[in-house]
Amino acid sequence: MAVATFLAFGLSQVYVQAGLPGTSPAPQRTITATLKTKNNQPVTINGNPAGTGTTILTGTTIETPDQTSAIIDLGDAGTVEIGPNSKIELSFDANGNIQVKLVRGCSVVKKKTNGVGEATVATDTVTDATDPKKKQAGGCLLPNGQLGSFSTGVGVGTEAGVAAAIAGAVGTTILVARGGNSSEIEN
Secondary structure, three states: OHHHHHHHHHHHHHHHHHHOOOOOOOOOOOOOEEEEEHHHOOEEEOOEEEOOOOEEOOOEEEEOOOOOOEEEEOHHHOEEEEOOOOEEEEEEOOOOOEEEEEEEOEEEEEOOOOOOOOEEEEOOOOEEEOOOOOOEEEEEEOOOOOEEOOOOOOOOOOHHHHHHHHHHHHHHHHHHHOOOOOOOOOO
16 A cells, blocks of 8 residues: 555656646747749759759758749748859758858848848858848858849849849940940941
């Protein structure tokens, strides 16, 4: 009888301890990152081709080919937009913090208005970060390692705008090289 009483008392203490509030860790928020590309154009994830709907894990390297941009949707944390011909290293955590290392091209992180965590876009020499008043960070990698701004963003569907800007720059270069007179015709 004494042994049974001792065992009953011992087991009840285990159940009481397990049931006390605050003794179990709070469930972690899960961030799911999903890839989206225009017309399901493939991009490269850690060296492998991937298309719209692919789940992205933290620590992933993402490369977009020429004329293909991508968006990584991080749910409540926000989005990461990657321009054509770009390469980033993406990390994020359960607290909604997003880190983008821009290796080549253009990228911007956009936090949701009610988003959690902080976001940074960094090169080897500079970092741009969000704060409570600034909901986006990023830019285009310049030859000196700094971040340059861009006016239209890099979202899915802006390839035509990027191509037009490049064509305009090439056209201007040709005009300058020819002396600036576009009405001259060489024979």
